[in-house]
Amino acid sequence: MPRAKLRALTTVDQLVAEEWIAGGSVVDIRDVVTNFSLRISAEMRQAIGSGDHGLLRQFVPSAAELRVGPEELSDPIGDRAHMPVDGLTHRYPDRVILAVTQACDVYCRFCFRREVVGQGGLLGEAALAAALDYIRATPAINEVILTGGDPMTLAPRRLRGILEALAEMDHVALVRLHSRVPVVAPERIDSALIAALGAHPAVWIVLHSNHAAELTENARAALGRLSAAGIPLLSQTVLLRGVNDDAEVLAQLFRSFLRLKVKPYYLHHCDLARGTSHFRTTIAGGQALMAALRGRVSGTALPTYVIDIPGGFGKVPVADPWVRAGSDPGAYLLTDWRGGEHLYRDPERAI
Template sequence: MPRDKAPIPRTLRTPAQLEAAGLVRPDALPELERVAESFAVAVTPAMAELIDPTDPADPIARQFVPTGAELDVRPEEMDDPIGDDPHSPVKGIVHRYRDRLLLKPVHACPVYCRFCFRREMVGPGSEALTTAELDAALAYIADHEEVWEVVLTGGDPLVLSPRRLGEIVRRLNDIPHVGIVRFHTRVPVVDPDRVTAEMVDALKGGRAATWVMLHSNHWREITDQARTAIGRLVDAGIPMLAQTVLLKGVNDDAATLTRTFRALVQARVKPHYLHHGDLAKGTAQFRTSVAEGRALMRELRGDVSGLCQPTYVLDIPGGHGKVPLTPDYLEPGAEPDAWTVTDPRGGRHPYRG
């Protein structure tokens, strides 16, 4: 979206920088400084240029620009809402599921989402794993032959240099039982220039397959530059999925979700998960109800291509894993093998089988 001010040359990291760029009001600065004391701030030029500062409901600003609402911390909100810590046997590893685990080599991101479920753990000054810590994490993976998939997350692993990324991918490829190396990232949409040919070469595995899971929440994030970055990955043979967070005031209506999922599919990225909002501190402003999310998924089912249908999931607080929150379409009948099936428009039909 066009802006009246000059282009923004660098990532905005303080409330004062946001104010100078015209993204927050001067009278909001004292409150936003309090927010920044607890939660990291960063808005890349690619995202700042998309924000319409005249629109108080701008969905890009809502995701990245801090507000005083983040100071409202509810009793049910937690430092570690999805329970990473109890499943972290070695620094940098979260092993919640038998055949896959998280490897978190870095806790920095190019942007800091205001709804982030790891917002207590990420930010400037959050260290990357040292050489010894990375060695220990990779040794853990090598020692656990049940681990088939390694998910690199953090933070955003694509903030690492291509040299460092390539080293990690090579070392994972040297572990015989690792079959998939998956990267979770926001970089192709929030900092697309970072996706260079050198980075793509670093991500490509050898024996193990590389997948990229893109985090994108709104169709306006899928700019021409983002499509170019995604194209570099997909054209290199790296398949891509997407995860989206259901966010009040950003994408909590069927029209926005439809347009977002269609934009992803047109960019050759398959929507995989629609996450229900986590109970992270200061994020109540973003959370919908489960009932609202289920109703949206039912609305999408009827008239939107199956390619655009993610699974609506909840990461159960306390580290118990993800479960689908899918609407119900099937009810048992009075007799064996008798069912009633509800179609996407609410019609009910008998079925035997």
């Protein structure tokens, strides 16, 4: 049956019309969206309308976002702590993150960059040129990760221009795009976008998806187009309380990825972004889920469970020797890639 044409949802009045005001008053929700952007793509709006609450919780604002814990940070993974030029994070010697836009097709309620996404548009021409100059002048950079916002919201012509510039730099062997677009706005994956992705010889896509209900018929077709074009696909999933903190939900998602030729890559512990404590699980809870998955799904379906050490110290697997239980319940010692040690405590509300 043909689907009714929906548009993206961007206002509180539209939430009211959809009867998607839950867990707070309309006034609370207006307060939330003053600080954190609201946008639900047409594809996800349609999917939520079909009644899946794993999706509703990810995209529909809640008054719980007004609660900011003392441990929560405006820049939880420390992007700005390693920013030699605007829009470019250089945390590890051999790779950089280039935030080419602040726009996304959806604004996820748990986003670790929620303070910046939706607040602006494209990285300006001068800043982009400065970032490319920095990469050009730094031969140690082997890999460039395009992110944002969502880099696949760029017009194909602009994306092609960036990839062509990177392709001219011999030391940039690999370009990774971190994107939610194939799932939340699959109509963007057309021949023009796929042709643009061919402008660098080694483009990989890391798909952000958290629940099998996101893998709609349109999303599956879009992923099929990308894999038919020979683009390697990996996944990243955020572990979210009330969305996917269940072994069977995760097993279904990871098995679906493999069927779509997407290799499960990372399961992220939910970062300490402001107003997201209602999404956060405990470290022990995440480890128990990974243990429950082992044996239930094949090794190819298992991602690595990782945590970004708050403050910009990088990502580590949630396993010994990088993450070790401390003396108090809920306290952990995290060891970063340089050997530095950091205390992490499960926020009280997650326990």
